[in-house]
Amino acid sequence: MAYENTILALPLPWHKDVWEGFSRAIDVGRMPHALLLHGTNGVGKRRLAMTLAQQMLCGAEANQYACGSCKPCKLLLAGSHPDLTILEPEEDGKKIRVDDVRRLCTKLNTTAQQGGWKIGLILVADAMNINASNALLKSLEEPQGKTLLILVSDRLHALLPTIRSRCQKQYLSTPSEDVATHWLKEVSGNSSDVAKAIEVSNGRPLLALHNIESGTLALRQDFEAIIEGVASGSLSSVEAAQQCVKLNGNNIIEWYMNYVHRLAVNEGQGGGDRRLFQFQDRLMSARQLLLSQSNVNQQLLLEGLFMDWAQSSNAISH
Ligand SMILES: [Zn+2]
Structure with a gap:
């Protein structure tokens, strides 16, 4: 403040x-x-x-x-x-x-x-x-x-x-994407990350600015590359979990949920593949677990999630 x-x-x-x-x-x-x-x-x-x-x-x-x-x-x-x-x-x-x-x-x-x-x-x-x-x-x-x-x-x-x-x-409502984008380009002085920042922030401009300025956006992009690697089969669930070791577990789950949500909206245009919704539920239980227990083994939790993610992604793409 x-x-x-x-x-x-x-x-x-x-x-x-x-x-x-x-x-x-x-x-x-x-x-x-x-x-x-x-x-x-x-x-x-x-x-x-x-x-x-x-x-x-x-x-x-x-x-x-x-x-x-x-x-x-x-x-x-x-x-x-x-x-x-x-x-x-x-x-x-x-x-x-x-x-x-x-x-x-x-x-x-x-x-x-x-x-x-x-x-x-x-x-x-x-x-x-x-x-x-x-x-x-x-x-x-x-x-x-x-x-x-x-x-x-x-x-x-x-x-x-x-x-x-x-x-x-x-x-106070969320502005249109055009208005948010124009403003964010001006204040951040950064045009390359603006579209992504607006996307991961669900169009909320001050959150998008915070994501750029705090470096969170870069971390999120790295994380999304990891889950895309798992989905395509280029990363194993163990390797992926190891790459996430420095990230905060609660943040990861939030980012993951946001990613899956966007995927469901983009793919389904209102419908969406039910496997994405099932995976979203899986993420919600993981989040609950992290919030309720202090001694969760993050590596094991993520390995399990990534294994399911690889299976869901494989099933969806076929
Ligand atoms: Zn005055």
């Missing part, structure tokens, strides 16, 4: 309409007290939340976006704006703590130090446990003037219904 916190963000091209809606609401003084940005992971929800927070805290007159040079903007860019509070779990998979939510609510109830809006940003809002959610509900029930809570969630259904119903919901 520190990175996103310190850059001056502009709305993403596919958020133009949503952004214009927010701008109009700000202009006429009709911003809600609580917004819930939801949609799948990797479409830019955090980015939009941050852009909106920056715009609302900026002290310049009648700007379409935050100016970046006024005092509030400078505080924001330094990560020390006193009227912006950002909450997120300390680590992936961890919960947001009730004490942190209480602190946020207290801040929203006190006078703004810069004299403008007070903004609370809850990233991964579905990571609030029941106590944290109940603490937040009180704030939602008694909104103060010039306060805005922005909740961000990939899993709308995991939020308390009472929280969902007190927020103005804004769904």
